[in-house]
Every structure is written in C-alpha cells, then in structure tokens.
Amino acid sequence: MQPLKDRIRAEGRVLPGNIIKVDGFLNHQVDVQLLRAMAKEFRLLFPQKDITKILTVEASGIALAAIAAEVFGVPMVFAKKAKSDNIEGGLYQSDIYSYTYKKKVTLLMSKQWLTPHDHVLIVDDFLANGEAIRGLIEIVEKSGATLTGVGIAIEKGFQPGGKIIREKGINLQSLAIIESAEENNIVFRE
Amino acid sequence: MQPLKDRIRAEGRVLPGNIIKVDGFLNHQVDVQLLRAMAKEFRLLFPQKDITKILTVEASGIALAAIAAEVFGVPMVFAKKAKSDNIEGGLYQSDIYSYTYKKKVTLLMSKQWLTPHDHVLIVDDFLANGEAIRGLIEIVEKSGATLTGVGIAIEKGFQPGGKIIREKGINLQSLAIIESAEENNIVFRE
Numbered sequence: 001m002q003p004l005k006d007r008i009r010a011e012g013r014v015l016p017g018n019i020i021k022v023d024g025f026l027n028h029q030v031d032v033q034l035l036r037a038m039a040k041e042f043r044l045l046f047p048q049k050d051i052t053k054i055l056t057v058e059a060s061g062i063a064l065a066a067i068a069a070e071v072f073g074v075p076m077v078f079a080k081k082a083k084s085d086n087i088e089g090g091l092y093q094s095d096i097y098s099y100t101y102k103k104k105v106t107l108l109m110s111k112q113w114l115t116p117h118d119h120v121l122i123v124d125d126f127l128a129n130g131e132a133i134r135g136l137i138e139i140v141e142k143s144g145a146t147l148t149g150v151g152i153a154i155e156k157g158f159q160p161g162g163k164i165i166r167e168k169g170i171n172l173q174s175l176a177i178i179e180s181a182e183e184n185n186i187v188f189r190e
Numbered sequence: 191m192q193p194l195k196d197r198i199r200a201e202g203r204v205l206p207g208n209i210i211k212v213d214g215f216l217n218h219q220v221d222v223q224l225l226r227a228m229a230k231e232f233r234l235l236f237p238q239k240d241i242t243k244i245l246t247v248e249a250s251g252i253a254l255a256a257i258a259a260e261v262f263g264v265p266m267v268f269a270k271k272a273k274s275d276n277i278e279g280g281l282y283q284s285d286i287y288s289y290t291y292k293k294k295v296t297l298l299m300s301k302q303w304l305t306p307h308d309h310v311l312i313v314d315d316f317l318a319n320g321e322a323i324r325g326l327i328e329i330v331e332k333s334g335a336t337l338t339g340v341g342i343a344i345e346k347g348f349q350p351g352g353k354i355i356r357e358k359g360i361n362l363q364s365l366a367i368i369e370s371a372e373e374n375n376i377v378f379r380e
Contacts, residue, residue, distance in 0.1 A: 029267045029303040032260040058249035063266065066253035070222040076253065077219045113219040 001041050001175040004153065005188055007034060014181045018156065026153065027060035027125055032067065038175055039068040042123065042151040045173040050119045051148050053077055055140065057107060057132050061124040064153060068123050077113045079139060082106035092142045094135035099128070107135040109143070116144030127152040127174060130161020137170070149173065156181075157189050191231050191365040194343065195378050197224060204371045208346065216343060217250035217315055222257065228365055229258040232313065232341040235363040241338050242308045243267055245330065247297060247322050251314040254343060258313050267303045269329060272296035282332045284325035289318070297325040299333070306334030317342040317364060320351020327360070339363065346371075347379050 013021040025031040051072055056065035057079040069076035082093075082105065091108045098105045114120070122136050133150055140147045147170065155162045155174035158181075165172045177189035203211040215221040241262055246255035247269040259266035272283075272295065281298045288295040304310070312326050323340055330337045337360065345352045345364035348371075355362045367379035 023300065024302065025265075028270070028300055029265050030256060030259070031265055032256055035256070036260065059252060059268070059270075060248075062249060062252040063256035063268075066220060066222055066225070066256050067260070069220070070226065070257070075215075075219050075221055078249070078253075080218070080249075110213065110218055112214065 001038065003034065003037055004176045007031075008154065008176060008178070009186055012186060014183050014186065018158070018181060020154070020156065020178060020181050020186070022154065026064075030063045032063070035064050035067045036071075038064060038153060039071040041175055042068055042121070042173070043071050046121055046149050046151060046171075048119070048148050051121050052118045053114065053120050053145075055079070055109075055114070055120050055122050055136055056124055057081070057136060060126070064125055065123040068121075068151070072121070075113075077109065079107040079109045079136060082108055092139045094138040094142075096131040096135040097129075098131065107132075107139060109139045111143070114139065114143040114145050118143070118145035119148050120145050121148050122150040123152075124150075125153045127155040127161045127165075127172075128159040130159075130164050133161060133165060137165075137168075151175075154178065191228065193224065193227055194366045197221075198344065198366060198368070199376055202376060204373050204376065208348070208371060210344070210346065210368060210371050210376070212344065216254075220253045222253070225254050225257045226261075228254060228343060229261040231365055232258055232311070232363070233261050236311055236339050236341060236361075238309070238338050240309045241311050243304065243310050243335075245269070245304070245310050245312050245326055246314055247271070247326060250316070254315055255313040258311075258341070262311070265303075267299065269297040269299045269326060272298055282329045284328040284332075286321040286325040287319075288321065297322075297329060299329045301333070304329065304333040304335050308333070308335035309338050310335050311338050312340040313342075314340075315343045317345040317351045317355075317362075318349040320349075320354050323351060323355060327355075327358075341365075344368065 054069040149171035152174040244259040339361035342364040347367040
C-alpha cells in the first residue's frame with residue numbers, strides 16, 4: 001500500500017537490532033487518517049461478508065483494529081496481556097514469547113466475546129517473529145471460531161513470522177513488507 | 191449521554207469492590223459505533239478549534255481516543271506504561287499508583303510528540319481514583335503544552351478522581367457519572 005510505504009520511507013527510522021521506528025504515525029503518535037486508509041485497504045483485501053469480529057492484542061494494535069472494525073461494521077475485541085498469575089476463569093489463554101520484553105506473556109480473551117459462530121479477522125500493526133499472531137490464532141482455534149485471515153500494517157519480511165503463518169495456509173495480507181532495513185535504505189518486497 | 195447510560199444499565203455488571211464491568215462494549219469487546227457517537231459528543235463538549243492532539247494512555251483508552259482523534263481531525267498520542275526500569279532518554283515521565291495492579295506504574299511519552307505548541311484534550315474510558323489522568327496532566331504540564339480539557343466515558347462519581355480534577359479548575363466532562371452501583375441498580379448523576 002503506497003501511502004504507508006511512502007510514510008515509512010519519509011519518517012521511519014532504523015535503529016540497531018533491526019528495529020524500525022514508526023512511532024510518529026503508527027504506534028505512539030498515531031495518524032488516524034492514515035489508519036482509515038489502511039482499514040479501507042483491508043476491506044478490499046478481505047471482502048468476505050461473513051466477518052463478525054476484528055481481533056487484535058493490546059496495546060499498539062488497538063487503534064488500527066478499532067478503525068478497521070468501523071469500516072467492517074463489526075465489533076473489535078482485543079486480547080489482554082496477563083499482568084499476574086492470578087487469572088480468573090472463563091478465559092481463553094495462549095502463552096507467547098515476547099521478544100520486546102524477553103519473557104513469556106499470556107494472552108487472555110474472555111470466552112464471552114469469541115464463539116464458534118464468529119468469523120474473525122486478526123489485525124495488528126507489526127509482524128516480526130509472529131509470536132503475538134500465533135497466540136491470537138491459537139485463541140481463535142480454542143474458541144471454535146473461523147479464522148478468515150490476518151491483516152498486518154508492517155511486516156518485517158526478513159524475520160520468520162510471515163513465512164510461518166503463510167505456510168499454515170492462512171490468508172495473511174501485509175500492507176507493507178520490509179525486505180531489508182538499513183539507515184536511509186528501506187527496501188520493500190514487491 | 192443517554193445511549194451510553196442505556197448501555198451501561200442494559201449490559202454493565204456490578205462486581206464486588208465497586209467494579210463496574212462493561213467489557214462487552216467498552217474495554218475488551220468494543221462497540222465502535224457507540225465510540226463514534228461518544229466521540230461526537232466530546233466534539234460538542236469541547237468545541238475549541240485550536241485542539242491539536244488527543245492524548246490517552248494504553249491500553250483501554252486507545253480505541254475511544256483514536257476515533258475521537260478522527261472526529262477532531264488531529265493525531266492521537268498515547269502514553270506508554272513502563273515495563274522495566276530501563277527507560278531511554280527523550281521522554282516525559284509521570285509516576286502513578288495503579289489500583290488495578292496495586293503498584294507504582296510509570297507513564298512515558300516521547301518529547302517529540304507533545305510540544306509547547308500543542309493544545310491537548312485528554313480522553314480516557316474510565317475515571318475512578320484519577321491516578322492515570324493525574325499522570326497524563328503532569329505529562330502535559332511537563333511538555334509545556336496547553337491542556338484544553340479532559341473527556342471521560344464513565345466516571346465513578348463515588349470515587350475521588352473527578353472531584354480532585356474539577357477542583358484544579360480543569361474542564362472535565364464525563365459522558366456518564368455513576369453515583370452508586372449495586373447489582374441491578376446503577377444510579378447516574380443528573
């Protein structure tokens with residue numbers, strides 16, 4: 001998606017450790033007009049009329065998922081990250097490894113808000129190693145809902161998450177796939 | 191705001207410890223159409239044309255703040271909660287006490303995204319003891335930006351946050367103020 005790629009080229013910063021910083025428009029300060037354009041692109045990429053829920057995980061995926069939910073005309077649900085071992089009942093859980101915090105994190109979703117009747121589109125801002133998306137897919141599977149696909153804003157194509165998800169036969173669509181990132185030279189996959 | 195109050199009465203659950211659970215439409219599953227109506231109400235309550243930023247804090251305020259930002263035609267910024275003591279430079283910080291997690295939490299905001307030129311509307315989903323809002327106000331003060339006001343979805347009027355903020359002379363507007371909450375009997379302030 002060209003407007004997103006242009007914005008990454010213009011404002012993204014490449015930090016040591018293959019970190020691509022886009023916190024001026026995507027995940028700290030957020031350009032909601034760009035998010036609206038991205039949400040409309042997801043609607044074109046996922047035209048299925050039976051989608052009933054947009055699913056994401058806190059925190060930085062929420063803004064994009066909320067605006068996508070409005071475009072799709074369905075509710076948004078977001079998995080929470082467990083803050084303690086004191087977890088109440090009635091929840092779907094999935095343990096993932098957080099590369100950001102270098103520790104195990106448990107994703108939680110109330111069973112009330114995801115059921116076997118749901119058709120789910122997962123939306124998130126970033127895909128790198130794919131742990132968060134793997135956890136969300138596991139929660140969808142546990143709920144018995146149907147996974148329609150996964151929509152990502154920025155995929156780091158040089159990390160394994162995208163390949164792993166596509167090899168499962170899941171319909172993964174990323175609006176920008178970064179093939180390589182060096183200072184002043186960000187290359188996108190065509 | 192009547193549609194929000196109706197929804198709280200219809201679907202809100204009162205749990206021991208004065209917890210009001212609205213996770214079917216506000217902070218776990220999210221009804222984005224209701225959020226859009228709430229954002230338009232904020233626009234009526236805060237008609238100031240010089241607002242440049244909507245500010246919130248992760249995680250559950252982000253959806254409402256994102257849609258409010260679209261209605262106001264400005265970017266949204268959200269303060270992050272520190273996950274470690276390893277905090278980089280270039281950040282405004284504010285220490286708050288989290289009643290949810292029963293510990294100190296540090297709010298962080300990059301200095302890049304809040305400047306003395308900004309006029310800021312703070313938006314959040316809940317106001318109870320007011321610690322999160324106190325932290326956001328402190329960050330606005332540290333940045334030198336102008337605080338236009340604070341817009342809240344649900345204020346727990348029987349907890350001190352609202353009174354403390356109003357006594358500072360800050361323009362605080364809550365779309366629903368709950369005066370008392372018992373099972374099957376939620377009373378709103380008129």
